[in-house]
Amino acid sequence: MKPPPFDHHAPRSLGEALDVLAEVGEHGKVLAGGQSLIPLMNMRLAAPAHLVDINRVGALDGIEAGPDGVRVGALARHAHLERSGPAAAVQPLLRRALRLVAHPVIRNRGTVVGSLAHADPAAELPAVLALLGGSVRLARRGGTREVAAGEFFTGPLEPALRPGELAVSAFFPALPPRAGTAFREVSRRHGDYALAGVAALVRLDGDLRVAEARAACVSAGPVPLVVDVTAVCGARPPEAAGWAEAARVVRERAEPETDIHATAEYRRHLTGVLAERALREAAKEALEAAAKESGGTP
Ligand SMILES: Cc1cc2nc3c(=O)[nH]c(=O)nc-3n(C[C@H](O)[C@H](O)[C@H](O)COP(=O)(O)OP(=O)(O)OC[C@H]3O[C@@H](n4cnc5c(N)ncnc54)[C@H](O)[C@@H]3O)c2cc1C
Secondary structure (H helix, E strand, O other): OOOOOOEEEOOOOHHHHHHHHHHHHHHEEEEOOOOOHHHHHHOOOOOOOEEEEOOOOHHHOOEEEEOOEEEEEOOOEHHHHHOOHHHHHHOHHHHHHHOOOOOHHHHHHOEHHHHHHHOOOOOHHHHHHHHHOOEEEEEEOOEEEEEEHHHHEEEOOEEOOOOOOEEEEEEEEOOOOOEEEEEEEEOOOOOOOOOEEEEEEEEEOOOOOEEEEEEEEEOOOOOOEEEEOHHHHOOOOHHHOOHHHHHHHHHHHOOOOOOOOOOHHHHHHHHHHHHHHHHHHHHHHHHHHHHHHHOOOO
16 A cells, blocks of 8 residues: 655754744654554555654654653664663663564664654553653744643544644653552554553652552553552552552543454453552562662562
8 A cells, every 4th residue: 555645854953854844834744763654644544745754863863861760862763762771770661661562673663752742542652651750842943842741642643742843852750769660461462552551650658658659551541541549559568558459440440442352341351450460560679679779678
C-alpha cells in the first residue's frame, strides 16, 4: 500500500524545522522514526500534505541523565535509551518498559518522544511518563512550553500538540530513595501491543512503611490510566499493605474496550492481576533499595 502524495521537508536545524512547521501549520506532521506514522499513511488513515522529517536535526538525539531525572531528546531511539546505563541507573523503569516495546528492529528506529507524541493508550512509554509525573517540552517558532504528562495525553492518538509545535524532549523523573518500580504486561505474542499492562511505583518512608503507591495501566481507557492506591495501602509495611485490595481498586477504575484480540471483561481481569503483581514487585524492590541505602539487608 502506498501513502497519499505529500511534500517531504528535511530541515537540518531545530530553527529550520520550526520555521517549516509554522509555515505548513495544521497540514504538517513531524516524521521521527516513522514506525507508527508511515503505516498509518500507507493505510490511508493519515494524509498530511507535508512531512517535516527531523532525522537530520542531530542536536535532538541527546539523552541526559542527572540526579533529578532523564531528559530524552526527540531523536533518541528506543534502543539508545534502552542501552543507556546512566539512564537505567537514574530511572530503572525506562529500560524495563522499553524491553516490552515492539521488536528490536522497531526499537532501533522508533523514538521515545515519537511514542509519546503518538499518544497511543496501548503503548508503554505514555504510561511510564504518566506514572512518574514526567513532562514533554514543546517548541514552536518563538517559544517553548513544558506540558505535564497529565495534560499531554488528551485522548487516543491525541497529544496536546498544537499546529506548528515540535516535541523537542521528554523528562522522566528519577527514582526517589527507598522506592521500587515494576512493569508487567500480557500480549498475545512477544513484541505485540499488550492486551493489558501495568507499571507500578512504590515508595517507603524512613520506617519502611508504604508512603506512596501508584499504578499506571495501558489499554485501560482513552489515555494512560494512573491510579493512586496510597490511601488503600499507605502507612503499612509492604508485607501487610493489602496489595490485593489495591489491585481491586485499579481493576475497577479500568475501562478497556473489546476488540478482535480480547473482550473488555478479560482485559479488566488481566489489569487487576497484573496490578497486584506489579505493586508487589515494586514494593519488594523498594525494600531492597532501602536495605541497600542503609547498608543492611531487608
Ligand atoms: C509492528 C509494530 C509493533 C509495535 N509495537 C509497539 C508496542 O508494543 N508498544 C509501543 O509502545 N509501540 C509499539 N510500536 C510503535 C513504535 O514504538 C513507534 O516507534 C512509536 O509509536 C512512534 O515512534 P516513531 O519515532 O516511529 O514516531 P513516528 O511514527 O515518526 O510518529 C508518530 C506520531 O508522532 C508524531 N511525532 C513524532 N515525533 C514527534 C515530535 N518530536 N514532535 C511532534 N510530533 C511528533 C508524528 O507526527 C506522528 O503523528 C509498534 C510499531 C510497529 C510497527
